[in-house]
Amino acid sequence: MSFDDAELLREFVVESQEHLCDVENQLLTLESQGDSMDVGLVNKVFRAVHSIKGAAGFMGLETLGGLAHRSEEVLNKLRNKELRPTSVVINTLLKAADQLKALLDQIENSNEMDVTPHLVALQSIMAGEETATSSTVAVEPTNENARYEIGISSETLREFLIESFDNLEQAERDLLALERHPGADDLLNSVFRSIHTIKGSAGFLGYLKAEKLTHAAESVLGSIRSGNFPFDESVGERMLKTIDAIRRILHSIESEGHEGTDVTDELAIQMEDFLQEKLSEMPAKGTQKCRPTQKSASSQKATVAAVTPSDEPLEPVQAQRSQTDSEVSTTSVKPTPAHLNTSKIETAQAPEEAPKAPTPTRASPASAASASSTTESSASDSTIRVDVALLDKLMTRVGELVLARNQILQFNSTINEPALHSATQRLNLITTELQEGVMKTRMQPIGTVWSKFPRLVRDLATICEKEVRIEMEGKETELDKTIIEAIKDPLTHLVRNTVDHGIERPEVRTQNGKPTEGCLTLRAYHEGGQVNIEICDDGAGLNVGRIKAKAVEKGLMTHEQVARMADRDVGNLIFLPGFSTAEKVSNVSGRGVGMDVVKTNIEKIGGTVDLQSKAGLGTTIKIKIPLTLAIIPALIITSDSDRYAIPQVNLMELVRLEGEESRTSIEWIQGAPVYRLRGRLLPLVYLRNELGIPTDDASKNDIVNIVVLRADDRQFGLVVDAINDSEEIVVKPLSKQLKNVSIYSGTTIMGDGRVALILDVMGIAQSAHVVTGTKERAVSDSNERTTANNSNMQTLLVLGVGPNRRFALPIAQVTRLEKIAINKVERADHQEVVQYRGEILPLIRLSDTLGVESANHPEGFMDVVVYSEEGRSVGLVVDQIVDIVKTELTSTRPTRRAGLTQSAVINGHVTDLLDLPAVIRMVDPTFFQSTLNA
Amino acid sequence: MIASTQLCTFLLDGHLFGVDAQTVQEVIRYQEMTRVPMAPPAVRGLINLRGQIVTAIDLRTRLGMKPRENGKRPMNVVVRSDDGAVSLLVDQIGDVIEVDAENFESPPDTLQGPSRELVQGAYKLNGRLLLLLNCAEAVQLVTE
Numbered sequence A: 001m002s003f004d005d006a007e008l009l010r011e012f013v014v015e016s017q018e019h020l021c022d023v024e025n026q027l028l029t030l031e032s033q034g035d036s037m038d039v040g041l042v043n044k045v046f047r048a049v050h051s052i053k054g055a056a057g058f059m060g061l062e063t064l065g066g067l068a069h070r071s072e073e074v075l076n077k078l079r080n081k082e083l084r085p086t087s088v089v090i091n092t093l094l095k096a097a098d099q100l101k102a103l104l105d106q107i108e109n110s111n112e113m114d115v116t117p118h119l120v121a122l123q124s125i126m127a128g129e130e131t132a133t134s135s136t137v138a139v140e141p142t143n144e145n146a147r148y149e150i151g152i153s154s155e156t157l158r159e160f161l162i163e164s165f166d167n168l169e170q171a172e173r174d175l176l177a178l179e180r181h182p183g184a185d186d187l188l189n190s191v192f193r194s195i196h197t198i199k200g201s202a203g204f205l206g207y208l209k210a211e212k213l214t215h216a217a218e219s220v221l222g223s224i225r226s227g228n229f230p231f232d233e234s235v236g237e238r239m240l241k242t243i244d245a246i247r248r249i250l251h252s253i254e255s256e257g258h259e260g261t262d263v264t265d266e267l268a269i270q271m272e273d274f275l276q277e278k279l280s281e282m283p284a285k286g287t288q289k290c291r292p293t294q295k296s297a298s299s300q301k302a303t304v305a306a307v308t309p310s311d312e313p314l315e316p317v318q319a320q321r322s323q324t325d326s327e328v329s330t331t332s333v334k335p336t337p338a339h340l341n342t343s344k345i346e347t348a349q350a351p352e353e354a355p356k357a358p359t360p361t362r363a364s365p366a367s368a369a370s371a372s373s374t375t376e377s378s379a380s381d382s383t384i385r386v387d388v389a390l391l392d393k394l395m396t397r398v399g400e401l402v403l404a405r406n407q408i409l410q411f412n413s414t415i416n417e418p419a420l421h422s423a424t425q426r427l428n429l430i431t432t433e434l435q436e437g438v439m440k441t442r443m444q445p446i447g448t449v450w451s452k453f454p455r456l457v458r459d460l461a462t463i464c465e466k467e468v469r470i471e472m473e474g475k476e477t478e479l480d481k482t483i484i485e486a487i488k489d490p491l492t493h494l495v496r497n498t499v500d501h502g503i504e505r506p507e508v509r510t511q512n513g514k515p516t517e518g519c520l521t522l523r524a525y526h527e528g529g530q531v532n533i534e535i536c537d538d539g540a541g542l543n544v545g546r547i548k549a550k551a552v553e554k555g556l557m558t559h560e561q562v563a564r565m566a567d568r569d570v571g572n573l574i575f576l577p578g579f580s581t582a583e584k585v586s587n588v589s590g591r592g593v594g595m596d597v598v599k600t601n602i603e604k605i606g607g608t609v610d611l612q613s614k615a616g617l618g619t620t621i622k623i624k625i626p627l628t629l630a631i632i633p634a635l636i637i638t639s640d641s642d643r644y645a646i647p648q649v650n651l652m653e654l655v656r657l658e659g660e661e662s663r664t665s666i667e668w669i670q671g672a673p674v675y676r677l678r679g680r681l682l683p684l685v686y687l688r689n690e691l692g693i694p695t696d697d698a699s700k701n702d703i704v705n706i707v708v709l710r711a712d713d714r715q716f717g718l719v720v721d722a723i724n725d726s727e728e729i730v731v732k733p734l735s736k737q738l739k740n741v742s743i744y745s746g747t748t749i750m751g752d753g754r755v756a757l758i759l760d761v762m763g764i765a766q767s768a769h770v771v772t773g774t775k776e777r778a779v780s781d782s783n784e785r786t787t788a789n790n791s792n793m794q795t796l797l798v799l800g801v802g803p804n805r806r807f808a809l810p811i812a813q814v815t816r817l818e819k820i821a822i823n824k825v826e827r828a829d830h831q832e833v834v835q836y837r838g839e840i841l842p843l844i845r846l847s848d849t850l851g852v853e854s855a856n857h858p859e860g861f862m863d864v865v866v867y868s869e870e871g872r873s874v875g876l877v878v879d880q881i882v883d884i885v886k887t888e889l890t891s892t893r894p895t896r897r898a899g900l901t902q903s904a905v906i907n908g909h910v911t912d913l914l915d916l917p918a919v920i921r922m923v924d925p926t927f928f929q930s931t932l933n934a
Numbered sequence B: 001m002i003a004s005t006q007l008c009t010f011l012l013d014g015h016l017f018g019v020d021a022q023t024v025q026e027v028i029r030y031q032e033m034t035r036v037p038m039a040p041p042a043v044r045g046l047i048n049l050r051g052q053i054v055t056a057i058d059l060r061t062r063l064g065m066k067p068r069e070n071g072k073r074p075m076n077v078v079v080r081s082d083d084g085a086v087s088l089l090v091d092q093i094g095d096v097i098e099v100d101a102e103n104f105e106s107p108p109d110t111l112q113g114p115s116r117e118l119v120q121g122a123y124k125l126n127g128r129l130l131l132l133l134n135c136a137e138a139v140q141l142v143t144e
Helices: A006-036 A039-059 A062-079 A087-105 A107-112 A116-131 A136-148 A154-180 A185-205 A208-225 A233-256 A266-281 A283-289 A291-298 A300-304 A317-330 A365-371 A374-381 A388-412 A418-441 A453-464 A481-502 A506-511 A544-553 A559-564 A567-575 A595-604 A659-664 A687-691 A761-767 A774-789 A846-850 A916-923 A927-933
Strands: A443-445 A468-473 A478-480 A518-527 A530-537 A608-614 A618-626 A631-639 A642-647 A651-657 A666-669 A672-677 A680-686 A704-711 A714-720 A722-730 A744-749 A755-759 A793-801 A805-810 A816-821 A826-828 A831-836 A839-845 A861-869 A872-878 A880-888 A900-906 A909-914 B004-012 B015-020 B024-028 B043-049 B052-058 B075-081 B084-090 B092-100 B119-125 B128-133
Touching: A006 A039, A006 A087, A039 A062, A062 A087, A062 A107, A062 A116, A087 A107, A087 A116, A087 A185, A154 A185, A154 A233, A154 A453, A185 A208, A208 A233, A208 A266, A233 A266, A388 A418, A388 A722, A418 A443, A443 A481, A453 A468, A453 A481, A478 A481, A481 A518, A481 A530, A481 A595, A481 A618, A544 A559, A544 A567, A567 A595, A567 A608, A595 A608, A631 A687, A631 A704, A631 A714, A642 A722, A651 A672, A659 A666, A672 A714, A680 A687, A680 A704, A687 A714, A687 A761, A704 A722, A704 A761, A714 A761, A722 A744, A755 A761, A755 B043, A793 A846, A793 A861, A793 A872, A793 A909, A805 A900, A816 A831, A831 A872, A839 A846, A839 A916, A846 A872, A846 A916, A861 A880, A872 A916, B004 B075, B004 B084, B004 B128, B015 B092, B043 B084, B075 B092, B092 B119
Parallel strands: A468 A518, A642 A755, A680 A714, A805 A909, A839 A872, B015 B128, B052 B084
Antiparallel strands: A443 A478, A518 A530, A530 A618, A608 A618, A631 A642, A631 A722, A651 A704, A666 A672, A672 A680, A704 A714, A744 A755, A793 A805, A793 A880, A816 A861, A826 A831, A831 A839, A861 A872, A900 A909, B004 B015, B004 B092, B024 B075, B043 B052, B075 B084, B119 B128
């Protein structure tokens, strides 16, 4: 090389790299501006390339200089308007810029590098535009060059795929919205832009089929945009078909590396014919506007370029700018993990909801940059795409940090060292915040799943000959990525079912006085650390009679059982395996598999499904799911001095039997232990048996700990050695060697650093045969609920006062149950009071008020039932809280005593039912008055 | 096969075994572990290795040898597998030995039992045989 000054060279490289950085964005802007491009901007690019060329020549970097020179020539033509900034031209320039960058990176060897393909590509653009005004010629050679070229880097390909999938989805959404509002120009433009972007990249990468198809689609759209014919259903149909075909091609590129043979050029030709057909329907305009299309008839090649974007009248830049401005201001872009082809970041408003909504912006830097103008770069600067694997790794590390923190906290409590305390405190705080932050990065809006539904509903409705509108509320509700993945299929199934079964045909709807168009509403919102998802329709509702008949017919239930069932419970019958009421099996749904799978899948991730239906008015399916799976609350129990974790979602209640009770209250039915839990037989499973640990005689003495669990609608009691505590645990998967052991679902690390196994409640239930005789137990359970719903059934809190008096009151009247230390009781205004939650709680001793003998409180605590009314509370002091029972009140006898309503027999005891308001009035006649006055 | 390989060696019931040193992540002394009831017998427990949960497989059980005498604590040879790290419990750790392919011989057909699948062959050292363990196979457990 002809230079010695290394310093100078380095400066040149840095400076040139800076130039090129700007060039890229400027070129993209030029492309989006089309014919109305900003000449000033072209000049900027020109100058940048020119200075690179100059310096390169000075330093003897011939290859670099040569390439810069050729690029400069093309730019010069662009500047003089001899060339239009079509995607082909811009892409070639961008590629050349990339190559310039590569040369700069290896500046010492730059003269030996081969840049011929780029030179040829640039040359052919020049030549192409010189020999023919049509850009046709330009397209073909570039494609060939693209394929000659070093090969497409996997990074470029990946970006192309991600971007194109995004664009397709966008186009699809816009098309669906467009069907609703055929006149909306902004939607049409948005579809056009999406398709155009794909076309440009596909053409550049040499994917001819994709290019041809997108081109054909673009031609049709262009024609509509020019007002040659209106957008109608047939156009929408064809467009969607084309989008599907392009998607298939992209999938093929993704998996096979080439476009595949699945999609033929047939579709593109059909599209052309369709365009001709449409145009001939409107001859007046057609002849005038569609010169390029006439060319297309003559040669196949010409079709490729029949209507290039530059042939289209573009809306003024000003309008486009202002639109983009509003986009940026109305959409907030959140950093959300993005993932190849499955996760798209959307901040879009539903086009259905807002017909005039601005074009949705996606936070992908690539698509945002190429989608429209410069203003968007600010949005793309604030987000990046991150590999999900990286986030997962980060999550694991944070999980470990949480565990380490827990260990230190434990350690900290044993050492009296103020400096350590404050450092630990800080560590604690930072860890918690970090954990929350990392969890947030894995959150995705539920809209990512929902975005597929408008299309699904549209297609299904067409097949079923129905009219269905889909509405979405709470699209932005966020869920952990793993959960998003897990609910995708169940939700799709439910939506499918709703369209097929839920919503009636238009003629039926008209008969019933409803609008012909049915409405399917998806709603998502956060509630109490969980996410609720509702799928509502305004369809026919469930046919209770038919479901009952079907249940009997399928042998799932007896006549007597269904006769006793409440309508509400009938709805949930459809979640039983093997249930389907569809009179005929359609190819959409009705095969009787599905709803039970939906339920199982939702339950697998710790969620619940509930169905409510009103005949003639519609059905609502409510799904509750946790926000995340990575960190869950769990109950820690001990068996044979080993700790195990039980996920809190499965937990119903804890029962502890002591002394005499522990020996007598477990009964046996032929070797199967049961416990009467509020009158119902609860099958017991000994954890030791399930773990194959020999029963320890010493532990079998006085105390029995029963963890009441729910598995698939059935309850069972798991007998464990000891119940420790509930904790938030970080779930880690089982190793491959343990995957087949069904009684565990995962592992976790406890605060002391030891590993604990997480029990799989479903697996234990299965291995203990709790859930084998599938149907009849489930049904008898729902029977139980049915009886519980009967009007005579009441849930009562049973209280003990004195040695043997029992009182009861409806649980609905109870706000809280408290244990209050006797020494906390103070006196005010001749009344006993305690300080309770920052207020003064007056106490009423039930024994004194009703004149009943009271037992002493040797433990120093008394049980208090708190009753609240309009912000005022009163505490009812009782000797003992006996039980909560669900019972039908039989053998009652009215009483005349003040404060009581009647006497009844509850669990074998004569029990007086309290008239709580009357009791309160006896002590404080003003209690209710003052609430009225207040 | 490459002419010479480095093997990480260890003792099991008096036999000298070796695994490719490349697959060994680390060797650590006995760790407290959590047993896994109902797991395949060779799984001795789970170890918390700096936040990573590692399954410990007792090679004695795996190879059908008699159990270790009471009170003798095994060592952990942590190896990398397709499914993350797995710890192999061995009696004692030996040296890292460089072996030549020319000294290698396949196991005789008379070798039967679980060792048949897990011992790939033997290197004939001076006065001693070094058995090459098929690590990938050893960490595969079929649950009954």
